Amino acid sequence: MHASTGNLSSRSFLRFLLVGGGATLLQYLIMAALMTLFAVSAVRASTIGFLLSAIFNYWANARFTFAAQGGHRRSILRFAVTLCAGLAINALVLYAFKKMGAAVWLAQLIATGVVLVWNYTINAIWTFRKRHSS
Known part of the structure; x- marks a missing residue:
């Protein structure tokens, strides 16, 4: 069964994972290049x-994942808020699981999973919400 509510769908989730993987790879490549080439x-x-x-x-999720239409002023601000909240959630979950005695790598994997679900859901229903015209 393929359930979709607005931007929430298995297709958009798969695209979200691909974009996130690409963004992570890009971050690592930029980091490596800056460290290697420019110390x-x-x-x-x-x-x-x-x-x-x-x-x-932001750009890839707006275009590829959620096919956002219209201006970016509202969605860029919402994306930044979601990103910052995700960072805080990551820190809190990591801290909580470490405090309970979990290994750092396990705590980080759990935090990453929680933030992934948070980011996808909030971006789908709020950041890139489709506007309905009356």
């Missing part, structure tokens, strides 16, 4: 890579 510190290189990959992530 940029790991934290600075990762941050630059993250920010540039976030731009790609």
Whole structure:
């Protein structure tokens, strides 16, 4: 059964995973290039890579995943809010599972899963919500 509510669908979720994987790869490539070619510190290189990959992530999700139409002013702001909330959720889940004694890698995997579900759901129903004309 293929259930779809607005932007929530198995197709958009698969596309979301592909875009996220591409954005992560882009972040790592930028980080590696900055560190290797320009001797940029790991934290600075990762941050630059993250920010540039976030731009790609927004664009690809707007066009490929959710086929957003119209202006970007509202959706870019919502994307940034969702991204920041996801970062906070990641930190909280990681902290909580580490506090319960979980290994760091397991805690991070759980946090990544929670943030993945958060980001997909909020982006589908809020960030890139289809506007209905009356």
